[in-house]
Amino acid sequence: MKQLLAILVDGSVYASWLFIISAGLTLIYGVMRILNMSHGSFYALGAYSGAAMVGWYFSTGSVPWFSFVVLISSALVAGVTVGLLVERGLLRFMYGRDEVVMILVTYAVLLIMEDAIKLIWGVEPYFAYQPYTLLGRTQFMGLSFANYDFMLIGVSILIGLALWYGLNRTQNGKLLRVVIHDREIAGALGINVSKIFTITFLIGAGIGALAGALTAPGLSVVPGMGIEVIVLAFAVVVIGGLGSISGALVGALIVGMARATAVHLYPQVELFVIYAVMGLVLAFRPQGLFAVANARKI
Amino acid sequence: MKHSLLTAATVACAITTGGLSLSAHAAEEYKLGLVTFLSGAASGPFGIPAKNAADLVIEAINDGTLPAPIEGKGIDGRMITPVYVDEAGGATKQTSEFRNLVQRDGVDAVVGYISSGDCLAIPAVAEELKMLTVLFDCGTPRVFEEADYKYVFRTHSTASMDNIAAARYINDNVPELQSVAGINQNYSWGHDSWRDFTETLKVLRDGDIEITTEQFPKLFAGQYGAEISALQVNSADVIHTSFWGGDTDAFVLQAAARGLLADNQLIFTAGETALNSLGEHLPDGAIIGARGPFGPFAPESELNTWFQTEFTERFGTPPTFPAYHMAHALIGLKLAQDKAGVGASTEDVISSFEGLVFEGPGGKVEMNRGKGHQAATEMVYGRLKRVDGEITFTDITRYAADCVNPPEGTETVEWIQAGMPGAECN
Numbered sequence: 001m002k003q004l005l006a007i008l009v010d011g012s013v014y015a016s017w018l019f020i021i022s023a024g025l026t027l028i029y030g031v032m033r034i035l036n037m038s039h040g041s042f043y044a045l046g047a048y049s050g051a052a053m054v055g056w057y058f059s060t061g062s063v064p065w066f067s068f069v070v071l072i073s074s075a076l077v078a079g080v081t082v083g084l085l086v087e088r089g090l091l092r093f094m095y096g097r098d099e100v101v102m103i104l105v106t107y108a109v110l111l112i113m114e115d116a117i118k119l120i121w122g123v124e125p126y127f128a129y130q131p132y133t134l135l136g137r138t139q140f141m142g143l144s145f146a147n148y149d150f151m152l153i154g155v156s157i158l159i160g161l162a163l164w165y166g167l168n169r170t171q172n173g174k175l176l177r178v179v180i181h182d183r184e185i186a187g188a189l190g191i192n193v194s195k196i197f198t199i200t201f202l203i204g205a206g207i208g209a210l211a212g213a214l215t216a217p218g219l220s221v222v223p224g225m226g227i228e229v230i231v232l233a234f235a236v237v238v239i240g241g242l243g244s245i246s247g248a249l250v251g252a253l254i255v256g257m258a259r260a261t262a263v264h265l266y267p268q269v270e271l272f273v274i275y276a277v278m279g280l281v282l283a284f285r286p287q288g289l290f291a292v293a294n295a296r297k298i
Numbered sequence: 299m300k301h302s303l304l305t306a307a308t309v310a311c312a313i314t315t316g317g318l319s320l321s322a323h324a325a326e327e328y329k330l331g332l333v334t335f336l337s338g339a340a341s342g343p344f345g346i347p348a349k350n351a352a353d354l355v356i357e358a359i360n361d362g363t364l365p366a367p368i369e370g371k372g373i374d375g376r377m378i379t380p381v382y383v384d385e386a387g388g389a390t391k392q393t394s395e396f397r398n399l400v401q402r403d404g405v406d407a408v409v410g411y412i413s414s415g416d417c418l419a420i421p422a423v424a425e426e427l428k429m430l431t432v433l434f435d436c437g438t439p440r441v442f443e444e445a446d447y448k449y450v451f452r453t454h455s456t457a458s459m460d461n462i463a464a465a466r467y468i469n470d471n472v473p474e475l476q477s478v479a480g481i482n483q484n485y486s487w488g489h490d491s492w493r494d495f496t497e498t499l500k501v502l503r504d505g506d507i508e509i510t511t512e513q514f515p516k517l518f519a520g521q522y523g524a525e526i527s528a529l530q531v532n533s534a535d536v537i538h539t540s541f542w543g544g545d546t547d548a549f550v551l552q553a554a555a556r557g558l559l560a561d562n563q564l565i566f567t568a569g570e571t572a573l574n575s576l577g578e579h580l581p582d583g584a585i586i587g588a589r590g591p592f593g594p595f596a597p598e599s600e601l602n603t604w605f606q607t608e609f610t611e612r613f614g615t616p617p618t619f620p621a622y623h624m625a626h627a628l629i630g631l632k633l634a635q636d637k638a639g640v641g642a643s644t645e646d647v648i649s650s651f652e653g654l655v656f657e658g659p660g661g662k663v664e665m666n667r668g669k670g671h672q673a674a675t676e677m678v679y680g681r682l683k684r685v686d687g688e689i690t691f692t693d694i695t696r697y698a699a700d701c702v703n704p705p706e707g708t709e710t711v712e713w714i715q716a717g718m719p720g721a722e723c724n
Contacts, residue, residue, distance in 0.1 A: 129551050228520065
């Protein structure tokens, strides 16, 4: 019972973390058909800006709880600003090109951003651990969990709900879905596709940066951290089906639960289990679980 | 008269040309390939302190200002010019980088490697390219246990020393020890560390030890929530970890927030690197190792005082064991090269490096394993204790080199399982 509880909680926390990381990635692919390799850099950017600002904030001796606002807002500002630069300054000149070209372009952005991060913040690790311990911990059945991790579950649910509501219940969301369905017809009908692309990329970059900021308090923020997570994020969105938000959610849950089960019951297969799940899903559904159907054009 | 004039002229010529060649030699540079993590999770706590130590020691060697007994400017009179390479990217990339260093940059020697994966990959290439290579930080015992190398040296002990000493320490210092659990990285370093630790405990306690859980998360996984729960569910008297670098940082932060560190006795075999950055999260009683007599466990000496003071002044933080490892590798290389003499061949340098005994900032280094290519040093553990907010250590125990290192020509596991015959402990 204790073990089952631990698996459920650990799986949910890990899944939340994975979902926050991969939501932006799958959103950008869904709308823009860009497999955004630079997503990992936005994650790292959010972690660095959040950690640096939180470090500075605590050095001023101000009220601790406000550090959450500092953490999240600094990451969002950094993510959206750099996202705007990347989209308006580079990506918009590339739209309409082959998906492979876009992978190369965003990979180049990843490499440039990795070096830019090193240039700005150096290679020394940054720590922003205060928010992680600020919320205390909860104990039940001899297990102890950090409340920060429960907050992570809450944030991931909020992001999921916001994306679902935004895409399905708002005017702009419906326009976005029209663009996803057929960008040429959408353009011909007078929808400003370029503007929608910009907004989508900014939301995706912002969520990526937010994921980094929320992760930062639990570890040391170091160069290369973005590349470590991008592989995991790809595994999640591939399982869920590229471009599907609900797919990313289900993919994250499957990976999270599979990993937690492995750690508790078969620790020796932990390394392998994520890719085993991915292989299994793709063997039966090569497009992923919730692949967005492509309309056939005549 | 004619004869003596000829002799004088010959002697003068010899002196002049000799002098010229000597001064030409002195003007030459000693190009040194230096490989350490400059990016990635291992850079902050490992790669950068090692690079800082390299900068400091190389500058002192070039200026001839290293404290006694290390004398002379440069390496056999040549000024060292470092060529830095980032170790990030994995073993395949590193073998290409190694070839670049040797064949394109034309280095005279290579000092490098933190990751055990890289240390297992590089020696074969070093042999092929006949390049003098000093492994400065990696811990896998397999390097010299599985093969003999002519061109490869390692100036510190292997992970076997860390874990044999760890087992001895908890056996001696944890009353009513019945069970252990482990969390180690899922690659050679983590597996070897856990194996040596548990095998030694089994021998020391005649098999009377329970292993509650063995966790092997991915290297640089960053998230250890499930593993921490597993350690809480399968509670043990002592939790062993050989985590290093960013993994130590992440694990300490997450485990501290969840109360694991306060509620359990942990032994960190490579925990010393986290002291400066995350010391406040480590509870009193945590057992810390520094992979040898380094950092807070380094013996007093003029050289150590110089190293500690200069390093702290220049970089704002005290040197941790990767910095000591780098200093030892550079000093060992310099002493071997100096001993071989000016203009010596690589083979001559190898001969003088084999079996070399020298004093580094971390004390005595004896190259008396691996046919003279592998060092054995003492190992130290202590319990963390805060005194007026400052981190100090109690219950410090020093284990002699021959107590925690398998003897020459013996494989670690075989030696442990045979009951560690011939171990000479204090």
